[in-house]
Structure formats: structure tokens, C-alpha cells
Amino acid sequence: MSEFLQFLINGVAVGSMYALIALGYTMVYGIVSLINFAHGEFMMMGAFIGALVLHRLQGTPLVVALLIAMLASGLIAVVTELVAYRPLRNQPKIFVLTAAIAVSVLLQNVARLVFGSSAVAFPASFPEGSIAFDSLGIWIEYSQLIVLCLSLVLMVGLWLVVNKTKIGMAMRATSQDLEAARLMGIDTNLIISFTFFVGASLAGAVGVLYGMQYSVDPLMGVQPGLAAFVAAVLGGIGSLPGAMIGGVLIGVIENLVAGYLSSTYQSAITFLILILVLSVKPSGLLGRMTVVKV
Amino acid sequence: MSERSASLLVTDSLGIQFGGLRAVDGVQLRVGSGEVVGLIGPNGAGKTTCFNMITGVYKPTSGSISLGGERIDGMATTEINRRGIARTFQNIRLFRSMTVLDNVRVALHRQADYGIFSSVLRLPSYRRAEAQLRKRALELLDVFGLVGRSNDFASGLPYGEQRKLEIVRALATNPKLLLLDEPAAGMNPQETAQLTELIGRLRREFGVSILLIEHDMSLVMKICEHIYVLDYGKEIAQGEPTAIQNNQQVIKAYLGEA
Numbered sequence: 340m341s342e343f344l345q346f347l348i349n350g351v352a353v354g355s356m357y358a359l360i361a362l363g364y365t366m367v368y369g370i371v372s373l374i375n376f377a378h379g380e381f382m383m384m385g386a387f388i389g390a391l392v393l394h395r396l397q398g399t400p401l402v403v404a405l406l407i408a409m410l411a412s413g414l415i416a417v418v419t420e421l422v423a424y425r426p427l428r429n430q431p432k433i434f435v436l437t438a439a440i441a442v443s444v445l446l447q448n449v450a451r452l453v454f455g456s457s458a459v460a461f462p463a464s465f466p467e468g469s470i471a472f473d474s475l476g477i478w479i480e481y482s483q484l485i486v487l488c489l490s491l492v493l494m495v496g497l498w499l500v501v502n503k504t505k506i507g508m509a510m511r512a513t514s515q516d517l518e519a520a521r522l523m524g525i526d527t528n529l530i531i532s533f534t535f536f537v538g539a540s541l542a543g544a545v546g547v548l549y550g551m552q553y554s555v556d557p558l559m560g561v562q563p564g565l566a567a568f569v570a571a572v573l574g575g576i577g578s579l580p581g582a583m584i585g586g587v588l589i590g591v592i593e594n595l596v597a598g599y600l601s602s603t604y605q606s607a608i609t610f611l612i613l614i615l616v617l618s619v620k621p622s623g624l625l626g627r628m629t630v631v632k633v
Numbered sequence: 634m635s636e637r638s639a640s641l642l643v644t645d646s647l648g649i650q651f652g653g654l655r656a657v658d659g660v661q662l663r664v665g666s667g668e669v670v671g672l673i674g675p676n677g678a679g680k681t682t683c684f685n686m687i688t689g690v691y692k693p694t695s696g697s698i699s700l701g702g703e704r705i706d707g708m709a710t711t712e713i714n715r716r717g718i719a720r721t722f723q724n725i726r727l728f729r730s731m732t733v734l735d736n737v738r739v740a741l742h743r744q745a746d747y748g749i750f751s752s753v754l755r756l757p758s759y760r761r762a763e764a765q766l767r768k769r770a771l772e773l774l775d776v777f778g779l780v781g782r783s784n785d786f787a788s789g790l791p792y793g794e795q796r797k798l799e800i801v802r803a804l805a806t807n808p809k810l811l812l813l814d815e816p817a818a819g820m821n822p823q824e825t826a827q828l829t830e831l832i833g834r835l836r837r838e839f840g841v842s843i844l845l846i847e848h849d850m851s852l853v854m855k856i857c858e859h860i861y862v863l864d865y866g867k868e869i870a871q872g873e874p875t876a877i878q879n880n881q882q883v884i885k886a887y888l889g890e891a
Contacts, residue, residue, distance in 0.1 A: 505742045512728045512739045519726040522688055523740045524714040524806045 341476030346598040347591060352483035354590020355490035356545045360567030361574065361582035362497065363538030369514040369577040370534045372432065376439040377419060378542060379564020380446035385412040385543025386461070386550035386559060387454055393462040401463050405547050412543025413536035415446075420535045425528075450557035458559075461550035486548050493541055494583060500537065501579065510534060514577070565606075566593070569613050575626025584624060637859065638665035640702075641842050642687070642718075642810055647696035648866075649686060656682045657866045659696070662844070663859075664810060669836060669843045671857035671874075673850075675886055678863040680846045681723055684812050687844075688720050689713040700810065715743070717809035721799040721816060723846075729788040733779060733798055736787050737770040740805035773801050776838070777831065793824045797831075804839065811835070813845040817852050829855055854878065862886065 360382055367375045389408035392399055423442050427435040465482035472478065501507040513520040513530045521527045549559065566589050574585025589609055596608045616624065642664040649657050657679040664670045672680050685691040687698055689710035698706040705713050728736050744766075774780045777797040782790060787798060796816060803811055816832070817825045829852050835841055847853050853860065854874045862870040862877060864886040870877060877883055 508731075508735060508739045509742065511731060511735075515728045515730060516726050518690065518710075519722070519728070520739075521710045522690070522714055522720055523802060524711055524719075524743045525739070526711050 342598070343595075344475060345477045346594045348477060348479055348483065350591030350594035351587055352480075352486050352590070353594065354570075354587035355487055356548060356586075357563060357567045357570050357590050358583045358586025359490055359493060359541045359545045360563055361570040361586045362494075362579060363542050364568055364571040365574070365576055365579060365582040366510075366514075366534050366538045368571070370510065370517070370531055371424070371428070373424065373435055373439065374568070374576075375535075375538075376436070376564075376568075377442040377446060378538070379560030379567070380443050380450075381412045381416050381539040381560070382542035382546040382549070382563060383450060383555075383557065383560035384415050384446060385409065385540075385546030386555045387450055387546075388412070388543070389547040390459070390461050390550055390555050404463070405544060408547050409540035409543040412546065413540035416535040416539030417532050420532060425531075447557050447560075454555075454557065456557060458554040458556035460554055461547075464551050482552055486552075489544070489548065493544060497537065497541070497579070506530070506533060566590075566609065569609055572623055573613055573616055575623030578623070578625040578627075581623055581625035637663070638667055640664070641666040641668075641700065642844065643699050644683075644687070645697045645699075647683065647686060647693055647698060649682060649691055650694045655866055657686070657693075657863075660861075660863065660866075660868050662861055664842050664844050665859075666809070666842055667836060667840065668858050669832065669845070669856050671853045671860040672844060672846050672863065673848070673853060673860060673877075674863035674869075677865075679866040680863055681814055682866075683863070684720060684814055684846065687713075687812065688718055714806055714808075717807075718812065719803035719806045719808035719810075720812035721796070721803050721814055723814040723818065725792075725795050725799055727787040727795060727798060727802070730786060732784050733774065733787055733790065734767070734770055734783040736798060736802050737773055737805045738766055740802045741766050741770055744807060770805065773805055776834065777801050793820050796820065797828075800831075800835075804835070804841070808841060810842045810844065813843060813847075815846055815848065817847055817849045825849055825852055828852070832856055 360378065363378050363381070364375060367373055367378070385408040388411040389404045392404045392407050393401070419442055423438045424435050427438055465485060467481070469478040469480040470484070501510060509520065509525045509530050510533070512523070512525060513527050517527055545563070546560070549563065553559070567586060570585035570589040571582045572585070573588060574581025574583070592609055592612060593605045596602075596605050640663055642662065644660055644662045647657060647660040647662070648655065660683060662670070662672070662683070672683065674680055682691065686693045686706070689705070689708055689712070693706050697704055700716055700718060703716070705716060728739065731739070771780055771783065774783060777800065779794060779798060779801065782794065787795065790798060796819070800813065800816065817828055820828060832843060833856060836843060845857070857874060860872065860874055860877045861868060862880075862883050869886060870880045870883050872880070
């Protein structure tokens with residue numbers, strides 16, 4: 340039992356990071372119906388920029404580095420949308436999807452060129468230690484606690500922006516009907532840029548957390564990006580709560596599989612579960628079926 | 634023909650071509666300020682296409698559109714809305730999973746000047762502006778008897794009320810000209826009569842001009858001062874309701890040749 344609980348805790352900690360990345364996938368999909376395959380690279384960029392800031396400007400508080408990383412990732416995403424996606428918006432969907440894959444590869448190689456291809460240690464790390472719950476036989480690492488708290492703060496922040504602000508309401512309107520939103524005077528181009536910015540800045544924050552826990556390298560965004568994509572689809576793409584639940588679920592499943600079976604099967608079983616869920620509920624756990632009128 | 638008021642909307646030889654198809658050709662519309670003007674014609678005549686050009690959804694391939702003497706054709710839809718044209722849709726396009734109140738608030742928001750920081754931080758300027766918007770939204774909903782539905786999701790409203798909410802939402806953007814695309818579609822005779830009265834009130838109380846597409850002739854004949862008739866993308870007649878009712882070409886277009 341304690342073993343199970345421990346896997347669960349580890350799963351939720353990793354899963355909350357997947358959830359933050361998945362939110363970006365799902366927000367962007369909700370607004371422009373694009374699976375942004377470069378999203379994992381926004382996370383990687385956040386990690387590198389956070390590391391760069393801490394490395395070059397010794398003594399920068401970690402929180403400031405985190406905010407700079409989020410800002411930078413957000414801006415990279417805004418430029419990406421402007422340069423690579425917007426010109427293709429009225430073309431068949433496959434064009435912009437291809438562009439997203441191209442941007443993904445491009446950003447990986449830019450990182451390789453600028454920062455080198457080997458993994459580097461992040462200049463800061465989480466405080467060592469953990470809180471043990473002896474009666475249950477489990478423990479929570481400080482790093483896990485920090486990740487969980489920060490994820491919670493960011494998710495609450497996102498919820499506030501989406502539900503309690505003018506721009507958030509415009510985002511919801513745009514995601515429900517872009518054309519109608521435009522005809523009601525909403526500047527949908529601004530809303531699209533803002534959505535990319537917010538989604539990528541969440542990914543950038545995860546990049547810093549990931550870097551602190553493991554290391555930083557140009558391909559670090561690939562695995563979590565894929566896991567978060569699966570999470571977003573599992574939760575129901577386009578749904579914010581779906582992305583959060585999907586992220587945590589994928590984290591837990593991965594840890595249970597790695598714990599009880601082998602980490603070799605981690606991805607295979609994750610995808611198997613995705614396929615099973617989608618065959619029963621094609622719109623994902625919290626997604627709504629959309630009926631296309633013909 | 635009676636005197637018509639100063640022009641608000643004028644289209645000059647408006648036309649659009651989709652590939653080889655001339656969907657609309659040489660249409661000359663004029664809506665005077667404070668007027669209610671009807672745009673009628675058989676299905677597929679190009680009426681909604683005209684609306685789509687006027688609101689910037691489609692770019693006309695020939696002719697021009699001006700609002701208050703200013704060219705607006707080729708402008709972005711958002712910009713056209715900001716200059717004073719709002720519309721409803723033939724197939725209702727509300728923000729379905731937002732509440733009735735939020736559907737109106739989102740359309741009002743452009744008129745509120747507070748930034749994201751004051752709204753996240755809940756500054757007094759935000760509270761004041763938001764309270765004002767809420768009040769305005771409720772006032773507008775009240776005109777259409779929808780206040781009691783404020784907190785329902787738009788998708789949960791009966792069909793007739795969804796149509797009304799679309800009008801409220803369009804009105805919330807503070808337009809000079811309101812385009813209504815088949816506002817009475819799917820309504821029963823009582824609802825249609827009520828709508829007819831409401832459209833009259835819109836003009837009187839909000840000073841808004843109205844261009845409407847409608848198949849319900851009782852509504853069209855009752856409230857429109859001027860009517861344009863399209864058939865196969867071309868204007869086949871225009872004039873006062875009584876003249877249109879007796880126009881042989883119009884009757885032929887609707888009923889076919891005997």
C-alpha cells in the first residue's frame with residue numbers, strides 16, 4: 340500500500356508539470372484548432388533561458404529567473420505564431436501542422452547551435468530533503484512539494500485570467516466561435532497572440548522546473564511534450580480542466596507502470612490507455628462531441 | 634415615392650465572384666439613418682452573401698461599400714464592427730457555453746477601459762467599470778425580457794430566445810447599423826408579432842438603423858420602409874412595401890412563371 344501511495348505522489352508531481360504543458364496545447368487548439376507540435380520546444384527554451392539568466396547574472400533570485408524564462412518562452416511563441424502560423428491560417432490545416440513540426444525541429448537545432456548539444460546542469464537546484472510520513476511509509480521530496488505548489492499557483496492564475504478578466508472572456512468567446520467574436524468587435528488576432536503567450540509561458544515555467552530536477556538539453560522538450568500532448572487529448576482537447584486531469588493521470592500512470600512493471604513500457608502503456616479511452620469516448624474525458632453540420 | 638433620410642449605408646455596384654460563379658452582381662443598397670430596410674428574395678439569391686460583404690467576412694470583388702460616407706469595403710471585420718455595424722446570423726452563433734449575461738458583456742467590453750492588471754488585482758477602477766457594464770448588459774437584456782435568464786447558458790435557451798439574445802449581443806457593440814439575418818426564422822406567429830414590435834422599439838429607443846433579411850412577409854411588410862429584392866445575385870426590384878407586393882417581376886421570382 341505504501342508503495343502504491345508513493346508511486347501516486349511521484350506521479351502527481353510529474354503529472355502536474357505535464358498538466359501545465361498540456362494546458363498550452365489545449366488552449367491553442369481551442370482557439371485555432373492547431374496541435375502545436377513546437378510546444379515542447381517552448382518548454383525547452385524556457386529551461387535554457389532560465390539557466391542562462393542564472394548563469395550570466397549571478398545572484399539573480401530564482402523567482403526572477405523563472406519569470407524571465409516564462410516571458411521569453413511566451414514571446415518566442417508569439418513570434419512563432421506571427422511568422423510561421425498566421426500566414427498559413429487560411430490554408431488547409433495540414434500546412435500549419437507541418438509548419439509546427441518544422442518550428443519544433445528548428446528550435447531544437449537553434450538550441451543545439453547556441454547552447455551545444457550535450458546536457459548541462461541547471462545552475463540552481465531544489466533544496467535537498469523530504470518530509471516523511473512514517474505511519475504511511477511514504478515521503479514527499481521538497482522538490483515535489485515546490486513543483487506542486489507552483490503548478491497550483493499557475494493554474495489558479497490561469498483560471499483567474501480566463502474566467503475573471505476581459506481578455507479571458509474574449510478568449511472564451513473566440514474559442515467558441517472565432518468568426519462571431521470578430522464580428523462582435525473582438526480583436527481575435529490579439530487574442531490568438533495572447534493565447535500563445537500564456538500557453539508557452541506555462542511551458543517555460545515547466546522548463547525551469549524540469550531543468551532543476553534533471554538537466555537541460557536541446558531535446559528535453561520532446562518526451563514531456565509528447566506526454567502532455569497525450570494528456571491533452573486524453574482529457575479532451577480544448578478543455579482546460581481536461582488538460583489538468585489528463586496531465587495528472589498520465590503522470591500517475593507512468594509512475595505506476597515504471598514502479599510495478601518497468602519504465603521500458605511506460606510510453607507504450609500510456610499510449611495504449613489513450614487508444615482505449617478514445618475508442619470509448621473519442622472526444623476525450625471532458626471533451627465535448629462536436630457535430631459538424633453538413 | 635416618399636422622401637428618404639440621409640444615407641448611412643450605401644453599396645455601389647457591389648459584387649462578388651466565387652470562381653466562375655457571380656454570387657452577387659451590381660447591387661445598389663441604401664439604408665438611411667433611422668430606417669428599417671428589408672432585403673428579400675428566394676433562397677440562394679445572395680442576401681446573406683451581401684451581409685457577409687458588408688461585415689467584411691467576404692471581400693467584394695467589385696463595387697464599394699460605405700458607411701456614413703466612408704469606404705469600409707476591404708476592412709477587417711473587427712474594424713467594421715468598431716465603426717458601427719453589428720449583425721446576427723441565420724444559423725444562430727452564440728457563445729454557447731457562456732452565460733446569457735457573459736454573451737452580452739463580452740460584446741460590451743470594448744467600451745470598458747480598464748486593463749488586465751486592474752482586473753486581476755481587482756482595483757477600484759475595475760470594480761466600477763465592471764459594475765457599470767453589468768448594469769448596461771442587464772438593461773439591454775431587459776428590453777428583450779431576458780433578464781431572468783442571465784445566468785443560464787446560452788445553449789440552454791429556447792430557440793426564440795436565442796434569436797433575441799443574438800440581437801442583444803449585436804446591440805451591445807453599440808452599432809449605428811444592425812444587420813438581422815432572418816430574425817423571425819423558426820418563430821411562431823405570436824413570437825414573430827412580438828419581434829416585429831421589438832424591432833420597432835430598437836429603432837425608436839436606440840436610434841439604430843436596421844437592414845434585415847426575412848422570409849416572413851407579414852413582418853417585412855409591416856416594419857420595412859423600403860425593400861430591395863434580389864434574385865440570382867441581381868437586384869430585380871426596390872421600393873416601398875406596397876409597390877413590391879404588386880411588382881410582377883417579384884411575384885415571378887418567388888412563384889416562378891405561370
